[in-house]
Amino acid sequence: xxxxxCPHCGFRxxxxxxxxxxxxxxxxxxxxxxxxxxxxxxxxxxxxxxYRERWIHSYGCGRWFNxxxxxxxxxxxxxxxxxxxxxxxxxxxxx
Amino acid sequence: xxxxxxxxxxxxxxxxxSGWKPAWRTPTLKSTYDxxxxxxxxxxxxxxxxLAKKHGVQRVALxxxxxxxxxxxxxxxxVTRSNYFYPVSSSFFDHSLKLYEGLGRELNFNVMLRQGGxxxxxxxxxxxxxxxxxxxxxxxxxxxxxxxxxTEIRKLVPILNPHPxxxxxxxxxxxxxxxxxxxxxxxxxxxxxxxxxxxxxxGCEVRGFRKSGDRVxxxxxxxxxxxxxxxxxSVSNQSSLLAGLAGFTLPTTTTTLQAMVxxxxxxxxxxxxxxxxxxxxxxxxxxxxxxxxxxxxVYNSYRQRGSVAITRGVLAAALELFPSFSRLxxxxxxxxxxxxxxxxxxxxxxxxxxxxxxxxxxGTGGYKAIPAGGDTMAQTVVDDKPHPLIRAFDLxxxxxxxxxxxxxxxxxxx
Numbered sequence: 001x002x003x004x005x006c007p008h009c010g011f012r013x014x015x016x017x018x019x020x021x022x023x024x025x026x027x028x029x030x031x032x033x034x035x036x037x038x039x040x041x042x043x044x045x046x047x048x049x050x051y052r053e054r055w056i057h058s059y060g061c062g063r064w065f066n067x068x069x070x071x072x073x074x075x076x077x078x079x080x081x082x083x084x085x086x087x088x089x090x091x092x093x094x095x
Numbered sequence: 096x097x098x099x100x101x102x103x104x105x106x107x108x109x110x111x112x113s114g115w116k117p118a119w120r121t122p123t124l125k126s127t128y129d130x131x132x133x134x135x136x137x138x139x140x141x142x143x144x145x146l147a148k149k150h151g152v153q154r155v156a157l158x159x160x161x162x163x164x165x166x167x168x169x170x171x172x173x174v175t176r177s178n179y180f181y182p183v184s185s186s187f188f189d190h191s192l193k194l195y196e197g198l199g200r201e202l203n204f205n206v207m208l209r210q211g212g213x214x215x216x217x218x219x220x221x222x223x224x225x226x227x228x229x230x231x232x233x234x235x236x237x238x239x240x241x242x243x244x245x246t247e248i249r250k251l252v253p254i255l256n257p258h259p260x261x262x263x264x265x266x267x268x269x270x271x272x273x274x275x276x277x278x279x280x281x282x283x284x285x286x287x288x289x290x291x292x293x294x295x296x297x298g299c300e301v302r303g304f305r306k307s308g309d310r311v312x313x314x315x316x317x318x319x320x321x322x323x324x325x326x327x328x329s330v331s332n333q334s335s336l337l338a339g340l341a342g343f344t345l346p347t348t349t350t351t352l353q354a355m356v357x358x359x360x361x362x363x364x365x366x367x368x369x370x371x372x373x374x375x376x377x378x379x380x381x382x383x384x385x386x387x388x389x390x391x392x393v394y395n396s397y398r399q400r401g402s403v404a405i406t407r408g409v410l411a412a413a414l415e416l417f418p419s420f421s422r423l424x425x426x427x428x429x430x431x432x433x434x435x436x437x438x439x440x441x442x443x444x445x446x447x448x449x450x451x452x453x454x455x456x457x458g459t460g461g462y463k464a465i466p467a468g469g470d471t472m473a474q475t476v477v478d479d480k481p482h483p484l485i486r487a488f489d490l491x492x493x494x495x496x497x498x499x500x501x502x503x504x505x506x507x508x509x
Binding site for chain 2: 001002013014015018019034035038039041042043044045046047048051053069071072073074
């Protein structure tokens, strides 16, 4: 069971949240190649280690936020608001 | 290879069982091979087996980072079925089921296949309509399927909840579906592969690929460099990481699927019973344990443990179907890290790197595909073009848009 620190409500059980997949995925221009578009739609970095992802506190404040979480240990390294890019620049950027 | 037979068992028993040799050799790694198979799970072992046995490839190495069968091949719920919706899936998985039906004889190893059938429950008129459509699709694909009434279901599964909260409207059954012993499948393929000359090397990690232009010419391992003609990646949840080392990306995400077993009891449940709506599937192993599975964790994870929240949900669902199981002690709970694709169908065949082949993306259902996965991948490697049964499962389908969306025909909704 993850114990997630919502930036607005504090620590809550994972069951209060809904997962939103990877953060910071940028939609390419519509004129882009099929290959680029496929990459945007489907291909994910899927690392074993720090991973930037979005969560929504569905059964709480109902707000989205970003989490930097280690997929190998489940340790939550950082939580930051939507629109922000996160502090730990070494681990910045999923695909 | 020492054959297993009644005569041999009796003969060895008379000599105090001291004459049994190890089931497979422990070779040292050579520096050159024709084909290197990465990953000692069911799919990798089956691929190596068929390469050596069916196609006579002389020098095959199988590299496993840990021990064989310790990943998802040792963490599944041993269900085998071919009740898929789309013709391409159906023909592949039925080929696999047919191979399972003859696997004990093929490998001279009892894989304990018991075809007790698989029942998919419908809990409403609408769900029954969907299941009817599904059954018709299966029949059109030339695979067996029947619709059962509630009376017929209760005759087959007398311990089903007599007063279910969600009424039972009917069910789909594939009678040829069943369970087998997963360790036996792994050991049988390992023993067979070794007997046909495959070098099974455990504790050997692949750390990189040697490439010349756009083709792979070798692998870098913890035991040194190996030159090889062709390489097969069959590494499940590690596929993204290994593809990264080879220089391409995959559309897979790694997440956790868990399962659990109760203490062993006398036989009470012959078929595997699935409810997509209540979200659990339950079967009984030949050892008597009640085997319970259900939903996957929602977030990316390599942790192989599973969230307690999911455990709780799956158990509640299983007890809704079988309230009498609430008296049982839960003996073990475990999880596997599974690689899930956007359309929940596997990725098999060629990769952007020449002479490198991939078999991954099995998500929540790779066990049932082991023999066919090995058979078709071996052929693909030998021909350097996809086997007809797996042509539709290629990596390029995500770019062309020809997805095979089998999510609806999955055992439970994922």
